[in-house]
Amino acid sequence: MTLIDKLCYTSKLRYTNAGEKVFFSLASLCFCIISRSVLVAVTVFFTASWLTIRKGGISPLYYVKLMRIPCAFLMISTIAILVNISRHPLNAFSIPFGSWYITGSWHGIHQGIQLILTALACVSCLYFLSLSTPLTDIIAVLECWHIPWLIIELMLLIYRFIFLLLEIASSISCSQHSRLGNKNFPTSVKSYALLASSLFILSIRRAGNIYDAMEARCYDGRIHVLKEQHPARQKEILFLILFEIFLFFLTIFHTDILELWR
Template identity: 25%
Template sequence: MRGIDELAYQSRLRQWPPLGKFLLTLSLLIVALTTDSILIPLMTFFIGACLLVYSTGLRFPRMIGMLILDGLVVILVGCLVIALITKGGGEVARFDVMGWTLTLDRDGLNLSTLVLMRALAGITIMLAFITSTPVPHFAMALRQLRVPKEIMELTVLVYRYSFLLLEQLETMTIAASSRLGFKGIRNSLRTSSRLAVGLFSRSLSMAERSQVALNCRNYKGDFPIYRPPRRLTLAWVIGPIGLAIIIYIIDNFLEPIWRISW
């Protein structure tokens, strides 16, 4: 979580309007998920990958990279299952595995490929947005949409203090591990329950002390940002929507000529 926050503040796309990036992400996701053509998710994946590379330079923290790879493995396994259980369109390949006969049909391969490209497009587009938009900037940008001030400040408070709770949890986990608290299933369950109770009590104590600290600093219900993000303009409304329409038109033009299927 902290790694994503650091990437967002160091991103080359941080100066773009947060609502503009959100509208671009939403437009690309909608056009990628509402079509039966593989070409549109492929194009949105390429756009998302270019934005992600430009935003971060692929400098992901090790933990974030491992989480991304873990998600990709889950997606690949799911697509393999879809390809095996979906029948129709004619048999493409047959495998004998430990006495089991597995067949791959055209409809299954087409559907699994479509799901895979949709998932990859969604991951790259969402990562490009998350790694380029700090949460406080996005919360402040929501004022342009008339979102209640209390909701935005509550979001910023929860986001900021979640890092402190994560640090507390990490410290408590290290202390419990040094005392062999996670040796064996029984000890692990007991230690995990105690950690949950301890973290809850510490969060209440932290909330009380934080409120006192905020009052001492003349907190009036908002956190000032001295370099506010850029506002959403008409160009940032027309641009993402126009890009989605162009992708859809290109697909309708190229699909009869270059149809991607098995």
């Protein structure tokens, strides 16, 4: 079981209605993507983070640890927007490099900040959902929304095989470490290449074994999971409706609000 699953099953929001949590995450994520507004992104990020940490009881240290992964990718990906190589300096900053300039514009910086905040807000919505709702509850919600069963089953199988790959990779890596397979850089490169090839072969073999086990247990093309019913509370529904209405108005009038602040 991964850290996310352990935190999910110990969350205080574990037994909150799953439909509410799925709707909150997806609706807030859609508002972030549609609006591309800094105000909407900041509002969604702090609200989702507050619900995850304060209401869900997740440790802030674990939450920051999980957020470092997307932050690292975002910082690398936004360098192309913030920094340009040009013969002419731009208005934000410029560093001469021969006849060229390593430079950037205020428009590019604004776009980069907007992209980072929007992406972090979307990630916080997904973390809120994954750190408070088990996959079986999400599947139950998708069934109620009449999502095609093929998509749901693919989600379940992919989720299961993530753990399968992690288990095989951990066993191979432990074996390599015990044989000093990472004592220096060339040995480490060779070990990782062997791990990748072995992982591919062993995962196919284990997948075949799992499918045989499923057929031995009367697998008929659908995976059935136990469902738990947690009724929605009026207070939670009211908060959800008011928050999404607030995001809707922010999405429409965010430019006017920024002009008023200026």
